[in-house]
Amino acid sequence: MKRKACLLLMAQLSQQISFKTADTLTAEEKQSACLVQYAGQPLTTGKQAECYANEFIGLHLKSIAGGKTYAQLGDVQTDLKAKVAAAQQANDPALTDLQKQLTDTNTARETVFKGETLRGLLLTSYGFSEFGVKAGQAALVAYLAAGLLFLLGAAGLIHAVRTPATAGFAVPESKIRETVTT
Numbered sequence: 001m002k003r004k005a006c007l008l009l010m011a012q013l014s015q016q017i018s019f020k021t022a023d024t025l026t027a028e029e030k031q032s033a034c035l036v037q038y039a040g041q042p043l044t045t046g047k048q049a050e051c052y053a054n055e056f057i058g059l060h061l062k063s064i065a066g067g068k069t070y071a072q073l074g075d076v077q078t079d080l081k082a083k084v085a086a087a088q089q090a091n092d093p094a095l096t097d098l099q100k101q102l103t104d105t106n107t108a109r110e111t112v113f114k115g116e117t118l119r120g121l122l123l124t125s126y127g128f129s130e131f132g133v134k135a136g137q138a139a140l141v142a143y144l145a146a147g148l149l150f151l152l153g154a155a156g157l158i159h160a161v162r163t164p165a166t167a168g169f170a171v172p173e174s175k176i177r178e179t180v181t182t
Contacts, residue, residue: 046129
C-alpha cells in the first residue's frame with residue numbers, strides 16, 4: 001500500500017521537486033529538523049511532501065508581503081487600484097510610486113497564490129499517503145483475522161474427524177455421571 005501512495009504522490013506532483021542540499025540551507029531553514037534530514041533528496045514520500053509544504057514553502061511564504069495571505073493582498077490591491085485611478089485623474093506626482101506599489105503587490109499576490117497552491121497540493125498528497133498507510137494497517141489486521149479464522153476452521157475440521165459421531169457436544173455433567181455409573 002505504501003508503494004501505491006508513493007505512486008499517487010509522484011503522479012500528482014510530477015514537479016520533480018528536490019530538497020536543497022545541506023550546504024545551501026539558510027540559517028532559518030536549518031532550524032527545521034526535517035529540512036536538514038531530507039536535504040539533497042528528491043521528494044518521493046508523503047512525509048517529505050508535508051515537510052516541504054510546511055517547513056520550506058510555508059517559511060518562504062511568510063517572508064512575502066509581510067506574511068499576508070492571498071485574500072489580504074487582494075484588499076491591498078483593490079485599495080492601490082483606487083488610489084492609482086484617483087492619482088491619474090488628479091495628475092498626482094505620486095502616480096509613479098503608486099503604480100510601482102501596485103505592480104509589486106500584484107507580483108506578491110501572484111507568488112503567494114502559486115506558493116499556496118503548490119503547498120495545498122503537497123499537503124493533499126501527504127494526506128493521501130496517510131490514507132495509504134492506514135489502509136495498509138487495516139489490510140494487515142484483515143489478513144491476520146483471516147489467518148486466525150483459517151486456523152480455527154482447520155482445528156474444527158480436525159476435531160470433527162477425530163470425535164465419534166455418538167459423542168455429545170456440551171453435555172451437562174449430570175448426564176456424564178449417569179453414563180459413567182451405568
